[in-house]
Amino acid sequence: MSNIVIVFDFDKTIIDCDSDNWVIDELGFTDSFNHILPTMPWNSVMDMMMMELHSNGITIEEIEKVLHRIPIHHRIIPAIKSAHASGCDLRIVSDANMFFIETILKHLGISECFTEINTNPGYVNQQGRLTILPYHDFNKASHGCPNPCPPNMCKGLVIDRIQNTISEVDNKRFIYLGDGAGDYCPSLRFRDMDFVMPRKNFPVWDLICKDPSLVKAEINGWCDGEEFEQVLVKLINNIMIEENAKFISSDCKLQSLSTPVFETLPKPLSVRP
Template sequence: MSNVVIVFDFDKTIIDCDSDNWLIDELGFTDLFNQLLPTMPWNSVMDRMMMEFHSHGVTIEEIEKVLHRIPIHHRIIPAIKSAHALGCDLRIVSDANMFYIETILKHLGIIECFTEINTNPGYVNQQGRVRISPYHDFNKNSHGCTNPCPPNMCKGLIIDRIQNTINEVDNKRFIYLGDGAGDYCPSLRFGEKDFVMPRKNFPVWDLICKDPSLVKAEIHGWCDGQELEQVLMTLISKVIVEENAQVISSDCKLRSMSIPVLESFPTALTVRP
């Protein structure tokens, strides 16, 4: 088992688009969505859109089929499977929702690669309608973060919880991948031995580039799925090599300590007459 914990964003990181916009556009509800968006928070709009889908006769099966067609770079799945095979702990922190993510990951055959999915609740109710709610209930209280996080989710707080649940003795090292402004806050949570992989020329990249010194982790950008795979595999290999070097060094020290000290021989022999 590797000591690497890899945290992925979902939209525009694992998949190559925004899942909400993809579903709305593919089902032909773009105009209604654009009318509602200025009137309420994003999560509330998406919950309302699910009601509109249902009232217009769109079935759960039709929604799932649209999600199954979502664009994804052909090197993303091999990258995820390779990281999992190397013993990395893969997790998701996303501002999408659980219904989308589980539907897509099951279809792609990679849901078992992830130990944890942190996202907005999304489920099918008894009436056969998808319901979506915010991760942080912004109607009750704010998450209180001053970074550019949406009101429904501070990914930095989620990373804090993940880090706190991992024993420091395990010496885990993190790799964080994301693209949006909401991925900036968690990028500030990592240390010098960790890695942050912002998508080049996306909001998180622009925010980091304003003052890279604020990010303590090593910064490694990527532009598409192919470069994501190359950078990710390079970083995992780097950590594994360093881990093996530490094991060998520790083993050598133990071996040297366990070698018995030989009694010294006399400097001269006494010849008996």
């Protein structure tokens, strides 16, 4: 098992669009969505739209078929599979919903790559319609974050919880990938030994560029699926080389000079040309 934890946003990071917009647009309910959007938070709008889809006879199976057509760059899946095969702990923190994410990951054949999905609850109720709830119930209390996080989810608080559940003894290194304004808050939570991968020319990139000194982690931008894979593989390999060098150095100190040290390094990840 690697000492690397990789946390992915989902929309416009793993997939190449917004899954909420994709479903609404593909099923022909864009006008209704745009009419409701100014009246309530996005997460609440999506729940209302799922109610409207159901009342218009749209089935869960039809929603699933639309999700199966979701656009994704052809290098994203190999990058995720390679990271998983190397022993990295892969997690998702997303402002989409559980039903959409699980349906897409299962269809793409990469569900088993992720140890945890943190997102808004989404499930099919007894009436057979999709119900979407907020991750943070903002009707009860605000999450209180001063950063540009939506009321239903502060990803920074999610990252705090993940970091608090990981022992400092394990010395885990984090890589965080995202694109939206909501990915700025978690980017501020990492240490100088960690890495953030903001998508170039997207809201999180613009926010970070306003004052990069606020981000302690090393910043590595990416623009598309090919660069996503190249940068991620490079970071994983560099961390593994660095950590194994530390291990060998420490091991050498514990052995006599006459005792040879044999250490098999993990095979570096490669990027297909």
